[in-house]
Amino acid sequence: ETGVTQSPTHLIKTRGQQVTLRCSSQSGHNTVSWYQQALGQGPQFIFQYYREEENGRGNFPPRFSGLQFPNYSSELNVNALELDDSALYLCASSFGTDQPQHFGDGTRLSIL
């Protein structure tokens, strides 16, 4: 059984740039959720995708957007990057929107 995979593992960007992070869900899982984790904090929910539709969104501005593809993989896009966007971005997949979520290893994003 293949687990959740994320790419890239590390990324360095400058303020104002745009970034795309990718996630492949665990085999058999149809739901992907994205979280942002700042140092010393718990993960914060960004949004969730189920069957290619957004199913719930946290308190993040519209410059955070996402997609889910027919194979259930997903992308997180962030426009107009700010210094505060520096964080670990986590993708989690589940079999159903309210089922236990399993995390990938994350993408560490640094904004200079």
Next chain:
Amino acid sequence: QKEVEQNSGPLSVPEGAIASLNCTYSDRGSQSFFWYRQYSGKSPELIMFIYSNGDKEDGRFTAQLNKASQYVSLLIRDSQPSDSATYLCAVNLFRYADGLTFGKGTHLIIQP
């Protein structure tokens, strides 16, 4: 009141003793509760989930839920040095559809 609250610790427990981790949540209607373990520099790993009042046991771990008191706890029996990590409590609050709301985590140290 914070949505999901945990004592940040550190909580220091001797090897072989029982570690008790606690979490309170704000939304009385919450239905799903999760415990994740996160080692430094790694992503969260699901260790327990509970939906009904009472106790749920899995190996050395027991999750306890009291919805009337809005309280969920995790007990780790026969604590081992490898249990030293940050433990994150996560709750499915209805305000974010099925996105999870995390506490800041409790840093647990098992002393050999």
